Each structure stands twice: as structure tokens, then as C-alpha cells.
Amino acid sequence: MLNYPLNVGGSEWMIIIFVALVLILGTGKLPGAAKKLGRAVNEYNKAKNEIQNQMKEVTEETPKISGPVGTEREKLETIARSIGVKIGEKTDDELRESISTKIGKKKTEEPEKE
Numbered sequence: 001m002l003n004y005p006l007n008v009g010g011s012e013w014m015i016i017i018f019v020a021l022v023l024i025l026g027t028g029k030l031p032g033a034a035k036k037l038g039r040a041v042n043e044y045n046k047a048k049n050e051i052q053n054q055m056k057e058v059t060e061e062t063p064k065i066s067g068p069v070g071t072e073r074e075k076l077e078t079i080a081r082s083i084g085v086k087i088g089e090k091t092d093d094e095l096r097e098s099i100s101t102k103i104g105k106k107k108t109e110e111p112e113k114e
Contacts, residue, residue, distance in 0.1 A: 008016075025033055076095045080087050085098045 021033070022030060073092060076092060076099070077087055079085075079099055080095055083099065083102050085095070085102050087095065090098065
């Protein structure tokens with residue numbers, strides 16, 4: 001008994017599947033099935049594109065930090081940029097206040113010095 005492997009290419013499988021569908025569904029139901037399949041593929045592509053666009057928006061909003069942050073001012077500016085606070089000509093204390101306000105935390109007051 002000789003064993004020959006199935007040497008069937010991609011286009012041949014498409015023909016086999018098409019013939020099987022015609023035999024199973026008949027010629028009357030085949031256009032409707034193709035239309036439903038087309039709609040399903042279209043919905044899948046829309047959902048995939050929407051997710052890709054959302055991922056792109058999130059990655060574009062995230063600031064890029066190129067290396068270690070050295071000074072306190074650089075740390076404040078990095079935090080401010082990441083949460084959308086405008087830096088401008090603000091002092092360190094003004095930046096801290098803006099960051100605290102943006103985050104929603106109340107600035108803790110320092111105890112009075114005597």
C-alpha cells in the first residue's frame with residue numbers, strides 16, 4: 001500500500017471549499033451567505049481600526065522621557081507635561097501648586113516655624 005501525501009495548493013482548496021458550499025447551501029442561499037460573510041468581515045475591520053486608532057492616541061499622549069531626570073526642576077517639568085500643566089515661566093512652587101491642583105490633591109501646608 002502506497003501513501004501519497006495530499007499535494008493540494010491554496011487556490012485548489014478555495015475551489016474545493018466553494019464547491020462544498022454550493023453543494024451544502026445550494027445556489028439560492030449562496031449570495032445571502034456571502035453577503036453576511038462580507039458584513040462580518042467589514043465589522044471586524046471597523047473594530048480593528050478603531051482599536052488601533054485608540055492605541056495610537058494613547059501612545060501619542062504619553063510623553064517621552066529620554067533618560068534619567070537629574071534636577072528637581074526637571075522632575076517637576078516632566079510631571080507637569082505628563083498631566084497637561086503648562087510650564088511657562090512658573091517657579092518651582094507654582095508648578096507644585098499647579099500639579100497638586102490638576103491631580104486633585106490638596107497641598108499640605110508646612111507647619112509654622114517658631
